[in-house]
Amino acid sequence: MRCAGVRRRSRLWTLLYPLLCSVMLVACGGSETHLDDEAANKTAFDWALREGVPLPLEPAANPMTETKFQLGRHLFYDARLSGNGTQSCSSCHHQDKAFTDGLVVSVGSTGDSHPRNSQTLTNVAYNATYTWANPALITIEAQMHTPLFSEQPVEQGIDDRNRDAVLQRILDEPRYEALFAEAFPAQGSPVSFANIIDAIAVFVRGMTSFNAPFDRYQLGQRSALSASALRGQELFFSEALECFHCHGGYNFSDSTVDRTIAFVERPFHNTGLYNIGGSGDFPPDNQGVFEATGDPSDMGKFRAPTLRNIALTAPYMHDGSIATLEAVVEFYAAGGRNVASGPYAGDGRTNPFKDSFVSGFAITAQQQADLIAFLHSLTDESFVTSPRFSNPWE
Amino acid sequence: MIRTFPLCRVIGTLLACLLSVNGHGHGETPTEVGTRVSAAVSVTWRDDGMLLQDDGRWLIPGVLMGGEAYPVDGGVTVDEARLDLAHRTAERVFGRLQISSHDGVSDAEIHHAYGGLQLDTGPVLTTLAAGRMAAAMTPANGEHASDRLFSETPLPLQAFLGSQLNDDGARVSLDLGAWQLGLESWRGDSFPAAGEGEELNDVYLHYRDGWNGVPVFAGIWWLQADAVNRSDTRYSADGHDHGSVSQSTTLPEYWFDGRTEIGGAFLRLAGGHASHWHWALEAQYLQVSIEGSVRDSTRLAPWSAEDNGGWLQASLGRGAHTLGLRWERLVLENHLSGAAAGALADLTGLYNPDHDPQRSSAVYHWQVQPGLALRLEAVDDGIQMESIQRIAVGLVWQAELL
Incomplete structure (x- = not known):
């Protein structure tokens, strides 16, 4: 009986010992994260980026100085x-x-x-x-x-x-x-x-x-955005309005590349500005990617520009055919533009090549004001007044 | 007699729930001939929930979360509700169907739907089972709030198994005396495989016996999971939902490709006398090795991890009253490389600022009636950098309906 007891005790310790050692390992602690960017973030140039924004690409043949x-x-x-x-x-x-x-x-x-x-x-x-x-x-x-x-x-x-x-x-x-x-x-x-x-x-x-009120809010300055702009931000990033799909990310454009990016996407979008004769055509001197590829499905596709400083860059769209931000929001709310008469007549809302994200949405006057308040929060006053970017001949 | 008989049943039920060593545990093969229908509900009020990210996600810093690893919320939540049907014939054919919701998720799902048989093959009893079931490599994997002494899912299971490994698959187990060898092969739809899973298999060796009158349940196990396009789908049904948690920010989408290997060991001991003092001890340890890469739509970073985690649990009771303590800790070591290493570490939550996530809990458990228990808990939650405390009051109802 004694021997059996010893054997049983020994069997139990066989189970216990490694488990206790393991628990000791956990008890010792030591979590850490090793990051090796393989020198990708090395630069000699002062890019003046805010925290969270990666460095842009720098051509090897033309380094920044x-x-x-x-x-x-x-x-x-x-x-x-x-x-x-x-x-x-x-x-x-x-x-x-x-x-x-x-x-x-x-x-x-x-x-x-x-x-x-x-x-x-x-x-x-x-x-x-x-x-x-x-x-x-x-x-x-x-x-x-x-x-x-x-x-x-x-x-x-x-x-x-x-x-x-x-x-x-x-x-x-x-x-x-x-x-x-x-x-x-x-x-x-x-x-x-x-x-x-x-x-x-x-x-x-x-x-x-990268010094707009939006950026300051991202860095923790809660007063940087007004209540209206915050409501507009929610709308902007909502699935109902879909804005962020083409104008997302830190640069508010889906056509963005930086040093961290491995799979470069170069998207273009038809937003339903035109649909001449119902065939999907755009004006002959301005047909988007189709001019480069000849592919009919590329008709009317253009790059989604950054929305940073968008309040300062009117008029809008590739042909400047929409004068104000209010009209731009109304255009997207309608899911495109119906050109009722003239040489470009046609309902852009039914353009067969239109991007699926331009599907239209309902928006109240207050929501429209909120959305535009958010777009105004993307204005970087220091960018448009900085002596660093100003005319050195004056 | 009138007083002591129910008390014995109460304590027997309690020990069964705590230890799951009697063959009727939540995740186990039906052992008794006949049909058994049972139900359980665990509902808990907490004065506060776990700390979440600004976008509403619950992340353990340093862990690539997924599966069904949900946080506990403040207020009243139904931690678990389940209805379980099990049937076994004299010919050792068995089947089981269980519908349940757990981890505070409101939708019920088929948790178990499997059938099988046992074969007397000489000295070895062979059990075959196939269908949807919880993996059996550690008994903790099959347990939920109404089975455990504590209402919250153990942290290492949340981190490394997405709360619970439950999938479609097959199990072969061989019983020889106190030993059981099990082999399980899964479809690979569940975390840590998931996505377009390639493979998910585990093997375990359990020992279940008494030692000087003390029930012992111990085991070691090993799991391997390959994942392709594994995403964190906790907050959306289809992995493409940017606004369900918080409307003010879009939820990031990212994927994991690679292999996860987990080795584990556990020990459960219990003792005492039903009508007097009783005690239980549990230790669980998991060691995780991950090799692969994380990526979002445009960026990729090779990632490897050597993590470990475990918990110690002890309880002491007299009659229907039990006091318990649990201490859990994770040690997470991540290596990310490439130009996007920093950005993806932040995005995915893999960045851990030298912090060992841990949690300490104390519980008072009172088995008021055979089918009803009251649970009071105090939790010191150090999962995030900022430590918080919460208290919880819960009820657990369990019943054998048939």
């Missing part, structure tokens, strides 16, 4: 950087309008009307694509060839006939000698269109805007 940023700022505001010396980048991108121009469509240096509305440069470093509807245009450097050199329509109007003269104007400006030398110290003759493009791209890429 403060000297290039300052050179680019001078070039951005310099009308000498156009064929006839009358127009700079800033002609269509005014700082006080969050770098848009307030026009329905922009006008080039020779008077050509652009078919599209000038886009904000707010946080363009995060754009997954550039311009309104070009899936192939994925860097600012590549995009800049269009405003500088395009012929249809002419924007800054630099071409083979005037490019040497344009460069000479730059060379003749005394300030540029030092600015180019500091920005491109390894080059003997740094004044070139390649370097001009790189410098302006660095300046534009460095235009970050």
Whole structure:
């Protein structure tokens, strides 16, 4: 009996011992989280981002430097950087309008009307694509060839006939000698269109805007948003209104890329602005991604722009055809636009290529006011007044 | 006699509920010939609930939550309501159907729906069962608020098994004397597999015997789960709901792909005399190894984890009155890499600021009548960085209807 008892005690300890050791392990504690970003968040540039916003991509061929940023700022505001010396980048991108121009469509240096509305440069470093509807245009450097050199329509109007003269104007400006030398110290003759493009791209890429009341609220300043804006925020992020599906994330656009992103999405949306003749068509000079792909299902698809500083960037839509934020909300509430007469007549609400999220919703006058109050809370006053982004020639 | 007989039944019921060592436990195979219908309800009032995120989600810092790991809320909640039908023939064919709601979820679901048989194969008794059932690797997995001494689900089960591993599958168990070897293979729809689950299997070895008159129930187990596209679906039926918890913020969507391996051990002891003093001890330990990646619609981060957790529980009672203590703790070590490591650690709740989630609870349990118990609890909840305390008053009703 005694032996049996010892055997039983021994069997019990066989079970108990590892369990007690394990419990001791738990009791010792030691939770920790190891994060290894593999140097992805390394940067030499002051991006002025708020907490929670990842760094944008930085092209290996054109790293961000403060000297290039300052050179680019001078070039951005310099009308000498156009064929006839009358127009700079800033002609269509005014700082006080969050770098848009307030026009329905922009006008080039020779008077050509652009078919599209000038886009904000707010946080363009995060754009997954550039311009309104070009899936192939994925860097600012590549995009800049269009405003500088395009012929249809002419924007800054630099071409083979005037490019040497344009460069000479730059060379003749005394300030540029030092600015180019500091920005491109390894080059003997740094004044070139390649370097001009790189410098302006660095300046534009460095235009970050994350100091709106919305951001301050996100960082814990509860008084940053009014009661109306908070109600509007709830509406904005509700499934009833669907706004956030295309205008979500820290940059309020689903066409966003940053250093943390592994699967880059480059979405475009048909919002039902037009439906010419009921066939889904858009006006012939402005058909969205279809112009690039020729795919009928891409008819009328455009990139969802950031809503940051949206209150400053009227008029709205790719063709500037909606004048106010109130009208934009009414447009989405209706699930599109019915053009009753004229060459573009057709009911956009039934456009066969319309995005499923533009399905319409009921909204009261108070809710509309709340939603617009929230959109106003995305205005970053420091962005539109910052000397860092202002005209250095004034 | 008139007084002591019901008291013995009361204590017998109590010990059965606490230990589930008598073969009639909540998650076990019917052992008696005939039909048995039972019901149970556990309802609890709490002065406060668990701490939630700003968006309304309940996260344990450092854990990729999922399954049915719901927090307890303040106010009155029905922790569990169940109706259980079990039948067994003389030919050792059995079946079981149970409908229940638990963890404060209002919707009832089919919790158990399985059938099986036992085969006398020489010295070994072989039991085959198939259908929907709770995994049997540890008895704690099959228990709910009306079975346990405490109303709240043990923290390690919440963290590592999504409260409970309950799935469609098959079990083969071999009984030889005090030992039972079990093999279970699941469809893989449940946490920690879930999503488009590839595989979910477990194996266990249980020992159930007496030691100097003390019932002993001990075991070790191991589980492996592969997951593809596993999301946290706790707050939406289809995994795509941005507003059900809080309308002011959208709920993040993210997925896990990879393998989870869990090793566990447990020990339950009980003793004393029915009409006098009685006591019970329980220790459970889980060690978790995870290898895979977390991602949202655009970002991905390789993730590995070496976690462990466990709890110790002791109770001492006299007659219908029992006092109990429980201490639970998790130790969580996560490794995330890649450009999105920080962002996804924050988004998924995997970031743990060197904090060991833990909870200490005390309970007074009074078996007022054979089918009715009163439960008073005090909880020191240190699951989040900020520790909170709550008290709870609950009733547990259990009845054999047939």
